[in-house]
Amino acid sequence: MAADLVIAPSILSSDFSRLGEEIAAVDRAGADWIHLDVMDGHFVPNITFGPPVVAAVRAASKKFFDAHLMIEPADPYLEAFAKAGCDGITVHAEATRHLDRSLQAIRALGCKAGVAINPATPETAIQYVLDRVDLVLVMTVNPGFGGQSFIRSTLDKIGRVRAMIGDRPIRLQVDGGVAPDTIGEIVAAGADTFVAGSAVYKGGNEAAYRANMDALRKAAGRS
Numbered sequence: 642m643a644a645d646l647v648i649a650p651s652i653l654s655s656d657f658s659r660l661g662e663e664i665a666a667v668d669r670a671g672a673d674w675i676h677l678d679v680m681d682g683h684f685v686p687n688i689t690f691g692p693p694v695v696a697a698v699r700a701a702s703k704k705f706f707d708a709h710l711m712i713e714p715a716d717p718y719l720e721a722f723a724k725a726g727c728d729g730i731t732v733h734a735e736a737t738r739h740l741d742r743s744l745q746a747i748r749a750l751g752c753k754a755g756v757a758i759n760p761a762t763p764e765t766a767i768q769y770v771l772d773r774v775d776l777v778l779v780m781t782v783n784p785g786f787g788g789q790s791f792i793r794s795t796l797d798k799i800g801r802v803r804a805m806i807g808d809r810p811i812r813l814q815v816d817g818g819v820a821p822d823t824i825g826e827i828v829a830a831g832a833d834t835f836v837a838g839s840a841v842y843k844g845g846n847e848a849a850y851r852a853n854m855d856a857l858r859k860a861a862g863r864s
């Protein structure tokens with residue numbers, strides 16, 4: 642496992658009326674990455690934002706902008722997200738017909754490439770693209786909404802993905818229901834990169850965000 646643990650607040654749980662300020666606040670409070678939840682109302686039953694909003698908030702933080710595209714198709718929009726300032730772009734195996742091609746396209750745009758799988762998708766869906774990715778995202782809730790409960794059956798899958806990754810320099814990210822009462826088991830299963838929305842943004846101010854991320858790191862055994 643990569644030694645360093647990454648906490649990536651999901652801005653889905655932030656106050657969208659002050660999105661730039663909310664990103665700057667978690668940056669100052671100690672976020673490692675900023676996680677951008679892009680939803681299309683088609684692949685997932687919710688709609689969030691697209692490249693113009695990413696470009697508008699890019700100046701709010703210099704941290705790694707980690708875009709999770711919950712959109713189908715994704716290919717027509719990859720360049721726009723890269724130009725908007727995303728550092729990493731993750732596409733869903735379920736939403737991408739030619740996954741190998743999409744991942745090559747992301748790297749050709751100069752971004753880190755990620756592949757995500759939903760809770761009901763077997764890890765075999767990614768076995769032939771592992772040399773094309775910098776990140777694997779195991780969804781631990783069904784994508785579309787923040788504040789859902791962690792799906793425990795994904796723990797075994799996280800362990801199997803960790804074994805598949807082996808020595809490759811690939812981050813193993815989890816997203817959904819990550820909180821102080823779940824992160825310990827998730828770390829033990831093999832993840833190193835944690836998206837957390839409601840567990841970070843609860844409290845509504847920078848001091849709370851710092852305390853919330855400290856609590857996650859402590860529960861993960863990393864503080």
Ligand SMILES: O=C(CO)[C@H](O)[C@H](O)COP(=O)(O)O
Nearest residue numbers: 651784785787788818838839
């Ligand atoms: O991708 C997502 C939903 O599709 C969110 O990032 C995720 O659900 C985070 O929210 P929470 O930490 O509140 O579960």
